[in-house]
Amino acid sequence: MTQEQKQGPLAGMRVMDVSIMAAGPWTGALLGMLGAEVIKVEPPAGDGTRWVLPTQRGMGTNFIAMNVNKKDIVLDLKSAEGRAHALQLAATCDVFLQNLRVGVMERLGLDYESVRRVNPRIVYCSVSGFGETGPLAKDGCADPIMQAFSGFARANGAPGDTLEAFRFTGFIDLTTAAVAAEAILAGLLERETTGEGQSVGVSMLEAALEIQFTRIAELLGAGLVPIPRGSESPGIVPDRAFQALDHEVFVTAHNEAEWAGFCRAIERSDLAQDPRFANNRLRVEHRGALHAEVKAVFRARPAIWWLRALQRHGVPSGLAYNFETFRYHRQVVENDMIARVATRDWGEISVGGVPWHFSQSPCTVRAPARPGENNEEVLAQLAAHRLPATEGGGSSMLRGLRVVEFAEGVAGPLAGLRLSDLGADVVKIEPAGGDWLRRAAPSISGTEMSAAFFELNRGKRSIALGPELRVAQPLLQKLLETADVFITEHSEEGLAALGIGEIERDALNPRLIVISISPWGERGPLRKNKGSELTAQAMAGYTRYLGRHGEPARRLGADVASAATGIFACQAIFAALLWRKRNGKGQRISLSLLNSLLAMKSIHLAAQSDPDCYSGPRAGAANYPPDLGWKTADQRIYFIFGGSVGAEGRPGWARFVEEVGLSHLLDDERFDKTGRNSTGHGVDAHELKSEYERAFAQYPAEQLVAIIKKYTGSAAVYQRADEGIEHQQTQALNIARSVSCDEGAQVKVRAFPARFSKLSPQIKGVAPQPGEHTAMVGAELGLTVDLLESMRARGGLGGAGPTAISALLSAETKSSTVV
Template identity: 35%
Template sequence: MNKNKKIPSPQGPLKGIKVLNIGTAIAGPWAGTLLGYLGADVIKVERPSGEYLRLLFPRQDGIATAYTATNLNQRSAEIDNKKEEGMKAMQQLALQADILIENFRPGVADRIGLGYEALHETNPNLIFGSTSGYGDVGPMKDLAALEPHLQAFSGLSDMTGKSGGDGEMIRFTHLDPTGATFFCGLILLGLIERERFGHACWVRTSHLANTIAHMMNRVAEALMTDEPIERLGSASSISAPNQCFKCLDEKYIAVACDNQRQWEGFCRAISSEELGDDARFKTNVLRVKNREQLAEILQALFETKPSRWWALRFEAESVPFGYNLEFDDLLYHQQIVENEYLTTLHPRHTGAVKVGGLPWQFSKTPAKIDPKVPIPGEDTEEIMKNGFDKNILNQAPKSPTENPELPLKGITVIDLTQGVTGPFLGLLTAEAGATVIKIEPPEGDWAKKLAPETSTGNSALYESFNRNKKSITIDLETKDGLSKLREMIGKADVLIEDWGVDEAEKKELGYEQLSLDNPGLIYLALSAFGEKGPLRNRPGSELITQAFTGYLRTLGEVNEDPVRAGADVASTVTAGMAFISLLASLYHRLQTGEGQRVSTSQLGSLMTLKTLQWSGMTNPDDWEGNFCKNETVGAAYGQRTTDGAIFATPSPALTQEKFFEMIKEFGMYEEFITEKELMDNWWNSFGVGTHSKIAEPLWNKYIEKLTSEQVLEILNRYEVWAVEFAKLKDLIEHPQLQALGMVHQLGDQFYLRAPWSTPWGYPELQSIKYSGND
């Protein structure tokens, strides 16, 4: 890759695409932001009073930082569609748009006159993207779902927490932007289907479906093995050692050995090669089985030297390691600065605000964060008058094939990746109809040796992430192997690699070399930390990225052992981000015929995903709200019951009168009314409210006397939105997940499908096909 090559001016691969965003909160608006980053013209429309996200804390100059960070790269209009003039304006926007985004509960878009059927009749080219809380079908379809509800109900909280402790929630809005990421990918699939096959479809997903999909490695464990889904603190279910250790200087260092080569380097780094010869730890599966014994030995060793010593040793042996960083560490960290993973915007109405940088780098169509941040509603007059553009001519309907087709049908993907992120990305393309050829070295993908094992002898993660692919073994250390691969790439549409910066060029397989013979090639490079900076060649891992980006600071109890998110969230979110860039590049190729190189990193993806955190900590009016306090308030366990835990938050229908009736049923009224601060803030005394932590002991005192079922029955009667903390294995059998139809059977195995509901459906389910030395 020629890093000195002049970068073209930012126009983005989606230049010319028009998006009408009527979404609210985070999932819909942030999907619009991502499309805006990619060059689409996005108009965000709200009711005249503005959406509720503007009122959250923290605020900067009176407006919620979350609102500012969630609505970038979009024009802003306030339109009352209940009035004739407003509805006409909305209909005109929908007539001109390529894409509509909404994330209401099922049926709401129809009820307000902006449903798919009504709009598609006048604009047959409109791709209608919907994401709801729990899906369009099933017993929970009409329920609202805030971030904590999904963390609790999805099983993510049940698998997160210290070993032997209670399940806990990530004290950060993680699932909302994650859901927006997968939603954005689905919308782009709809765009690709329209461009290739002529159908402008209604594409649907849900918060629950996206949450389950981004936990696919843990779901695979539940579906394909008998191993329990446990809470492991900072440790991992798939490899060991893979956790945080406390050093002599009282600092924690995160270390991860995902494969045998890293384990052998780890043993050299700690000067204990005899540990590698110990029969209990010879293989990764054995190390996971004997994780506690191994951790005890290692903790005693780490306590003998400061963290700096271990960092030097691990760096010398290419063992993934890192630290639990905070915001101020990241602001000036050379890796963050050189890759521009944080950027400063200067909205006129709020002052300077930090947001996550771009997660992708395109060689020919650079994405861009627009420095102009609109004042809410400032574009209303222009948009009411002209729509997207008064000179736009409505497009003629496409010439569709007889039925909707899988969007990536006929697209060939060469997948050179191993582990988690790359294979998950390859799987997403396979689920959209691509022919995915997985190239494995003679020793195989190291993910085969992760834990737990399935009946095939391979890991559940490997079997789940590599289904619907054809595997070919090629030795790239030989001339014949390299020649064979070059021949295959010459006929391919997409190449995915995770070899590390400049490694492809050393094999003469870099983009500039390959594009000479295949100018339409879309070349997607994945890395751990980005392609610039001092860490550009350092190996990464799930835990290391979670620690680097501060996830561990929003889990566990303050000043106690670190806790990680219980699923491989960094790896799967990165795959989701890369999927977006792949589809955007494919759209650009359909318009121009040219391919390009795109790079995405795990660090960059999580820095982008945490943009709400960075904006909240920039310069708030007061140190109030989740994004300010989530690192210091302690573990979030929900409201404990006799047999588990629930999470509840007030619905708009909850009045003060009903609230007091409700707490009388729980028996806590007399004690509650003695607390003036709680009385003054009764609405915020539970759920995500500003006074929920203060009131938590009082709630627990009375709710702990009841079962989860009893508590939910009372809450539901008073129109409180509440769910129980579900266990993943139980959730798989839950009627709501069954209704979504995401779990499919092949022989005696069960697999999780992609998180979308579309007219084109899924390709036939197949286990990975091996072709040996092809």
């Protein structure tokens, strides 16, 4: 392995990062982890995260965590000299990244058109709160603002609650960064075809809807509005925490085999014969009766006993962990899920490890530079630095990409969907009986297909396997021989048993990119255990940021582990394609649900490393009471003052409190003069909330939000997801589109979560029936009708099966109309 290969798949690329706070900076950090040279450009006043508490040896832990793998220079972009240096630097870069409010870059002369003039090859990414068009385009945003606006918080809480904000600050920020990195990599791939760059737009709104993928699909496809459900999910039963003799155990049964194992593990085999629980949809319908049957069973024995019994019977299960218990867990340590970074001035700090593990171009986490540390070096080299030429005019690396998806559920299929949106031909391999998500609730009206499955698998082709998997080996090998990408959730041992293990794949297709997704990672004591969305949330400590300790656990309503892993998988594929373009080889990349959640926990891992003080939600939110926002005369809101630049922030708070009748707060020593400590996730916001609410009770929520914005604050009403989807701002971005099904019914789905000036994602097709395309794909691979029929007769193929290939090939491929 060469030195360049050891630096990550983006080695040799350069990124100019003119972003602040979290969403933009972690985008740059991800690209840096992938091997790019990332140069952070700070204003003289500094990135505001330097002063966000807690600090470690005087530096904000947020700043350290969000700026790993970067160089750092300070430029005054408002001065002629600073702007000139910035344009010189941009001329040497592959990527330009910014997240300042809409219109700021134009005023600075560093908008896309200005940068493109000095560097036509630049991929220019703008990260915004609400998007660059629409009535809220110029509004400021922050993580909890988008939790409120997008409906994310309205899916959390105990049954019967209205909402609960996720006290894990920064989660939507880091989700936005992950989507932005995905979009930038797609832009870089397109540049390999055209030789030209383009602008890329990503908003926190689009990212917040992407991380809620399954819940929004259920809303758009079946009308199910996400609501708080405690630790339960809407579509699978059982899938919740059960109180054992000592503490809770988290359990999921995705399919009928796991359901049967669940019944055996709890010694209630009679439940498997109960007609009320005969399949998942019936169990969802009768969830109350089922839970009543099993709650007393779980309470009779300790959680660790149930954990062993459930694992022995192949049932996804786990326990809840906190920072001190998971950081030293062998599973976390052996898979490098937490990186301990030694900094020069601020000591050792823990951050999330890289979310992808490349076999040929490994990535690493490196300490951030000190503010301004690299000014002399970077500015001195500007004249000498030249970008390598990119030849355009070849065939697209995205359109026509051949992808084989051998994965169920959410994570792998989400990566496959987004590749399909960008032009890939995705062939989905399903087991006998189909992907378990097909049978989740709720269903598309008039069908047996779940709404989540429909959206995740639209536009794909399906091959269905039978019970005798080994019999299908000729078809599987042919598929991989011609594929560019193979997405799988099966272990290497399982794939080898099918004749498509690593040795066979290398012989068949050395250019193949393999994405391997697991619950827990490929090393460590849990590597062979089954897992789920719920168990990953529990082990990563996410359930500690909802509810109260000692009360029944609450999960995030969104399937965040699965969606995040799908986003990271898409990033890995794009990065591996870029690496293959230079090196001619494929490689294997492993990801896991747990690794993804810990990568996105960097802000909190850093805050709990060795802070100077125990102050603020990043250090202590796991122990706070439930966050329900601020009460007004009608609805609850979230609001924040303080700004993002410099130690003093921006003015506005003082004028706001005067207008709403709280001028006495100006003389109250508990309140600073910017609102930083007492609004949003300020260090004293929880304790001081009641002081605001006395005055807020006089104002309707919408009126109060308008007043806050008038004085440069940011605010949002806690909306349901359906209200967020129907909001004028969401409509302006054209996020939800309609597709026509075969029967003529219209089903809404979402567009790719980013906008490009040149690349044109498409919404194509509807979700296939199991095995609908087995014959067609087999014919394309050169397999005869007799061979396919033989495989089916011997149990190797299932679903629709190979029928009248000539008729299938003469029929038009199913299509959809985008409205």
